Each structure stands twice: as structure tokens, then as C-alpha cells.
Amino acid sequence: MAKTNLKSEINFLVELDENRVPEKLWWTARDGGVVNQETKAVMLSVWDSKPQESMRIDLWTKDMPVDEMKTFFHQTLVSMSDTYERATGDKKMADTMKDFCDYFAEKLELKQK
Incomplete structure (x- = not known):
């Protein structure tokens, strides 16, 4: 039987202004049922194992509200x-990270859902 x-x-599609600042962003993930959905921000990290470092793309439109x-x-x-807990099984550190997230939300006075 042949392996498939x-x-x-x-x-991701990025519309830029004359200064190359993102004005609009869209993303498509057909397997997830997403086709040309507009968004205001994207954070993407990829791991390059050769130099052992992450590479990032952080984009947001100029009309993304600060809140x-x-x-x-x-x-x-x-x-x-x-994700850290699922990837490493390190519940103790994941819980520590979540404690920071709670602190972060408290300091920014974010409404918790």
C-alpha cells in the first residue's frame, strides 16, 4: 500500500499602504473552513532547528484598537x-505561566471571559 x-x-494576504504598513490582513485555512477571513493581527512563530532559534512574523493593521x-x-x-503543557508535559511551569497571564490581565484591567 502506497503512503499518501x-x-x-x-x-496570509497583506494589503500595504505606500509606506509598507499593513492596512488589511486576510487569512485562509481551507481545511479549517476559513477562506479569506479578514483579521486585524497575526503572530506567527516558526522554529529553525539548525541555528536553534525561533523566527517570527508579527503584523497588525494600523486600525487595530489598542484595547x-x-x-x-x-x-x-x-x-x-x-500549548507548552501539551508539548512538554510540564504542568508546573504551565501553571506558572498561567499565573503570569492572570497577573497580566489584572494589571491591564482586562475583563476575563
């Missing part, structure tokens, strides 16, 4: 804590 190599694509950016950061930190 499945592939999936995630695409939404604060909430976006908080939710990203919380999800990173969950």
Missing part, C-alpha cells in the same frame, strides 16, 4: 501556556 503525503496550506491588541496578547499568552 497529505498537505495543508495556510495563507483589542491587549486582549489579543493576553489570549495568545494563555494559549501558549496550554
Whole structure:
């Protein structure tokens, strides 16, 4: 039986102004049912194992409200804590990271959902 190599694509489209500042962002992940969905911010990290470092792309539109950016950061930190625990099995450190997330939200006076 032949092995099938499945592939999936995630695409980002960035509309820039004359100074190359993002004005609009869209993303598509057809396997997830997302097609040209507009967004205001993207944070993407990839691991380059050769130099043992992460590479990042952080984009946000110039009309991204600051209060939404604060909430976006908080939710990203919380999800990173969950991902860290799933990836490493280190519940103790994940809980420590979540404690920081609670502190972060408290200091920014974010409404918890």
C-alpha cells in the first residue's frame, strides 16, 4: 500500500499602504473552513532547528484598537501556556505561566471571559 503525503496550506494576504504598513490582513485555512477571513493581527512563530532559534512574523493593521491588541496578547499568552503543557508535559511551569497571564490581565484591567 502506497503512503499518501497529505498537505495543508495556510495563507496570509497583506494589503500595504505606500509606506509598507499593513492596512488589511486576510487569512485562509481551507481545511479549517476559513477562506479569506479578514483579521486585524497575526503572530506567527516558526522554529529553525539548525541555528536553534525561533523566527517570527508579527503584523497588525494600523486600525487595530489598542484595547483589542491587549486582549489579543493576553489570549495568545494563555494559549501558549496550554500549548507548552501539551508539548512538554510540564504542568508546573504551565501553571506558572498561567499565573503570569492572570497577573497580566489584572494589571491591564482586562475583563476575563
